[in-house]
Amino acid sequence: MTRRKLLDRLLKVTSAASMGVVVAALAAILWTIISKGAKSLNWSLITQVPKGDFYTGGGGGIANAILGSIYLGIGATLLALAIGLPTVLYLRTYADRSRFASVVRGLLDVLWGVPSIVFGAFGFTLMIYLGMRASLLAGIITVAMFELPIMIRAMDLVMRMVPHELDEVSYGLGATRCETAIKVIARQAIPGIVTGALLAFGRGIGDAASVLFTAGFTDRIPESLTQPAATLPLAIFFQMGTPFKEVQDRAYGAALVLVMIVLVTSVASRVLSARLGRYVV
Amino acid sequence: MLATTLFSGMLVVVIAVALYARSRPLIASKSLSAIIFGANWKPSAGEFGLGPFIIGTAWVTAVAAIIAVPLCIFASIYLAEYAAPRTRSILKPLIDLLAGIPSVVYGAWAALVIVPLIADHLGPYAQAHLKRIPLLNAEYVTGYSVLAGGIVLAVMICPVIISVAEEVLRAVPQDYRDASYAVGATRLETITKVVIRRALRGLMAAVVLGISRALGETMAVLMVVGNVAALPKSVFDPAYPLPALIANNYGEMMSIPLYDSALLCAALVLLVIVLFFNVAARLVLVRGASR
Amino acid sequence: MSDDSHIRIRDLNLFYDDAQVLKDVSVSIHSLHVTAIIGASGCGKTSLLKCINRLAELAPRARVTGEVIVGNQDIYARGVDVTAVRKRIGLIAQKPTPLPMSIFENVAYGPRIYGMGSKKKLRETVERCLKTVGLWDEVKARLKDPAGRLSIGQQQRLCLARGLAVEPEVLLFDEPTSSLDPNSALRIERAIVELKSNYTCVVVTHNLVQARRIADHVLFMSDGKLVEHGAADAMFDSPREAQTQAYIMDESL
Numbered sequence: 055m056t057r058r059k060l061l062d063r064l065l066k067v068t069s070a071a072s073m074g075v076v077v078a079a080l081a082a083i084l085w086t087i088i089s090k091g092a093k094s095l096n097w098s099l100i101t102q103v104p105k106g107d108f109y110t111g112g113g114g115g116i117a118n119a120i121l122g123s124i125y126l127g128i129g130a131t132l133l134a135l136a137i138g139l140p141t142v143l144y145l146r147t148y149a150d151r152s153r154f155a156s157v158v159r160g161l162l163d164v165l166w167g168v169p170s171i172v173f174g175a176f177g178f179t180l181m182i183y184l185g186m187r188a189s190l191l192a193g194i195i196t197v198a199m200f201e202l203p204i205m206i207r208a209m210d211l212v213m214r215m216v217p218h219e220l221d222e223v224s225y226g227l228g229a230t231r232c233e234t235a236i237k238v239i240a241r242q243a244i245p246g247i248v249t250g251a252l253l254a255f256g257r258g259i260g261d262a263a264s265v266l267f268t269a270g271f272t273d274r275i276p277e278s279l280t281q282p283a284a285t286l287p288l289a290i291f292f293q294m295g296t297p298f299k300e301v302q303d304r305a306y307g308a309a310l311v312l313v314m315i316v317l318v319t320s321v322a323s324r325v326l327s328a329r330l331g332r333y334v335v
Numbered sequence: 336m337l338a339t340t341l342f343s344g345m346l347v348v349v350i351a352v353a354l355y356a357r358s359r360p361l362i363a364s365k366s367l368s369a370i371i372f373g374a375n376w377k378p379s380a381g382e383f384g385l386g387p388f389i390i391g392t393a394w395v396t397a398v399a400a401i402i403a404v405p406l407c408i409f410a411s412i413y414l415a416e417y418a419a420p421r422t423r424s425i426l427k428p429l430i431d432l433l434a435g436i437p438s439v440v441y442g443a444w445a446a447l448v449i450v451p452l453i454a455d456h457l458g459p460y461a462q463a464h465l466k467r468i469p470l471l472n473a474e475y476v477t478g479y480s481v482l483a484g485g486i487v488l489a490v491m492i493c494p495v496i497i498s499v500a501e502e503v504l505r506a507v508p509q510d511y512r513d514a515s516y517a518v519g520a521t522r523l524e525t526i527t528k529v530v531i532r533r534a535l536r537g538l539m540a541a542v543v544l545g546i547s548r549a550l551g552e553t554m555a556v557l558m559v560v561g562n563v564a565a566l567p568k569s570v571f572d573p574a575y576p577l578p579a580l581i582a583n584n585y586g587e588m589m590s591i592p593l594y595d596s597a598l599l600c601a602a603l604v605l606l607v608i609v610l611f612f613n614v615a616a617r618l619v620l621v622r623g624a625s626r
Numbered sequence: 627m628s629d630d631s632h633i634r635i636r637d638l639n640l641f642y643d644d645a646q647v648l649k650d651v652s653v654s655i656h657s658l659h660v661t662a663i664i665g666a667s668g669c670g671k672t673s674l675l676k677c678i679n680r681l682a683e684l685a686p687r688a689r690v691t692g693e694v695i696v697g698n699q700d701i702y703a704r705g706v707d708v709t710a711v712r713k714r715i716g717l718i719a720q721k722p723t724p725l726p727m728s729i730f731e732n733v734a735y736g737p738r739i740y741g742m743g744s745k746k747k748l749r750e751t752v753e754r755c756l757k758t759v760g761l762w763d764e765v766k767a768r769l770k771d772p773a774g775r776l777s778i779g780q781q782q783r784l785c786l787a788r789g790l791a792v793e794p795e796v797l798l799f800d801e802p803t804s805s806l807d808p809n810s811a812l813r814i815e816r817a818i819v820e821l822k823s824n825y826t827c828v829v830v831t832h833n834l835v836q837a838r839r840i841a842d843h844v845l846f847m848s849d850g851k852l853v854e855h856g857a858a859d860a861m862f863d864s865p866r867e868a869q870t871q872a873y874i875m876d877e878s879l
Contacts, residue, residue: 073413083433083444222723225681244726
């Protein structure tokens with residue numbers, strides 16, 4: 055084979071192999087978590103709260119962290135949605151293609167790059183400033199800020215694809231900008247809104263650095279917004295941090311639960327956006 | 336709606352300002368350069384040099400980049416230029432899946448798999464055969480090292496780099512490729528001399544974006560990097576990146592004077608570094624697209 | 627001004643940034659007649675149409691000067707409620723654009739916004755409008771279906787029904803049949819001719835044969851200016867301006 059052909063072959067092989075390595079890494083991670091996690095996963099782990107010596111090898115489970123994460127995730131996503139959806143609607147309906155929109159989108163791009171630990175540090179600062187203690191509410195606010203750029207970016211992408219003819223039809227019938235935004239643009243973009251919200255939920259529920267300072271940690275299931283809340287990522291982190299092997303093994307059970315929640319969210323996102331998007335033209 | 340838009344846009348500014356405000360007590364008592372370049376971190380003695388942590392971050396990020404960049408560029412070449420549409424439609428969701436795995440899960444995996452790999456296999460190999468090579472010599476290997484952090488970071492930033500790079504490559508119009516094939520060039524020649532040349536700015540932006548993600552990643556790295564505040568001399572030594580510093584010490588923030596200021600200053604420094612890379616990548620992407 | 631002019635346009639100018647798209651257009655549109663606007667691509671016909679229902683100003687950096695008097699009201703006067711203007715003047719666009727809702731909701735969209743009635747009244751309105759455009763029998767069994775599932779011809783009739791539901795006085799049509807197959811096109815044309823007994827209709831078209839079929843009056847535009855206007859038969863058989871004659875002859879070939 056000539057040198058040219060040899061190099062050509064080499065590129066193809068290297069590229070495919072590289073892709074293979076990436077996929078293999080994914081497979082390895084999932085395999086490890088599933089196989090190790092399945093060993094420790096049992097009904098009592100999911101349904102019980104930790105007993106006093108849970109982190110040193112004793113009994114109990116991670117129900118506190120599972121519920122804490124779910125409350126936190128739902129709360130944070132709803133809060134982020136309440137801020138993010140009007141924002142993308144405004145950008146698309148009132149300000150699309152304007153300088154103002156470019157500036158805001160630029161700032162949001164920058165916000166997207168902020169590491170979650172910085173959100174955690176800011177959330178902590180805010181907490182102190184407002185005199186709040188480490189609690190479910192503080193965690194919700196911080197994670198909502200973390201989710202916001204993720205959610206906005208995903209939704210904005212879809213919003214901008216809504217054809218401008220729809221705007222004109224709505225205005226032509228005598229609707230106001232606001233009515234057009236809510237009744238027409240948002241309807242057309244529902245798949246994007248659902249995907250964006252659930253994507254943000256998946257990222258938010260899996261993040262540890264933003265809740266580290268702000269949500270606290272406790273063995274109990276939170277009963278109000280002002281109580282601290284345990285979260286799955288932190289439960290995994292703390293369990294991995296102990297020197298006891300049984301506790302570390304249980305961490306993989308928690309990791310498996312977390313990964314499953316994220317996976318289910320991803321599947322739900324596809325299903326929901328297909329169903330709710332039946333009217334999209 | 337306008338209110339939420341303004342809020343969202345200003346949030347990043349508010350965060351930066353708030354962190355700066357909380358860091359001021361520290362910056363007032365020591366100069367900013369003393370903090371950034373200071374080599375000693377002894378809070379109880381009032382020494383708050385962030386130098387070792389910035390260097391630690393640089394080490395881990397560099398290792399991650401060295402591993403991830405070639406891997407991801409080749410992988411995205413495969414995705415954009417070789418893969419059939421059906422294959423692509425399976426691979427892309429898989430990559431998204433990789434992106435969705437939480438950081439702590441990566442850390443748990445790395446602690447279980449990568450750290451022993453280094454301690455039991457790579458370390459001894461380096462001790463035996465790589466003694467003369469600087470940066471790779473291993474004196475005392477526990478597995479908790481820059482290398483472990485770099486490897487897990489590399490896997491974590493792959494989805495970011497691949498997704499942007501693949502889009503950039505696919506955006507090169509087919510006409511360019513056709514023109515190259517028409518004169519008899521091979522695939523490799525077309526890809527390297529034509530496609531990549533056109534997409535170069537975008538590819539660089541993808542890499543810079545990946546680096547900016549790596550700089551801010553906290554939990555996974557924290558769990559495997561050793562958290563020792565000394566300057567690493569080889570990849571087998573432990574390090575203490577900036578995010579790990581903040582995460583590990585928040586509990587003691589209020590107990591020592593100026594400690595909280597120092598940690599929030601560290602957060603501010605991290606923010607500035609990450610934003611710098613992020614904005615640079617965006618500018619390159621935007622300028623590249625308008626050509 | 628003659629008594630049967632519904633819309634009086636005086637010295638209308640439209641600018642997009644520095645480009646002038648409409649130049650000193652002045653004309654009256656007769657009430658309860660079909661007026662066709664013809665002319666080459668880019669001559670400003672669609673822009674003129676969109677000035678009548680104040681949609682043209684939505685484009686970035688658009689500026690309008692002059693008067694458009696509908697009935698007794700200058701719709702460009704200060705303080706005029708633009709949404710009320712648009713309710714009085716309906717527009718059916720070139721590309722059939724159903725709203726992302728069910729067939730029923732599409733037609734009910736306008737009336738709902740204006741609070742035009744109870745559930746019962748809405749259903750009556752929707753049925754009436756769909757019957758007027760000849761769509762009722764085809765869709766009455768699937769009113770809750772997504773409007774996007776209709777054929778293009780059906781979608782355009784749906785858009786017409788939707789426009790009728792807000793009870794306008796004027797109907798504007800921007801090349802309403804250019805995206806449609808000949809059958810659907812004919813149905814729309816027939817609908818327009820029927821509608822003129824209750825609505826003033828203005829139709830932009832590049833199809834002179836169509837214009838001959840449906841128009842009572844014709845406006846010929848070129849390069850943003852109104853070149854000639856008059857009764858349809860007179861315009862087509864013996865146009866006064868050379869430009870008009872040239873255009874008509876060109877298009878007929």
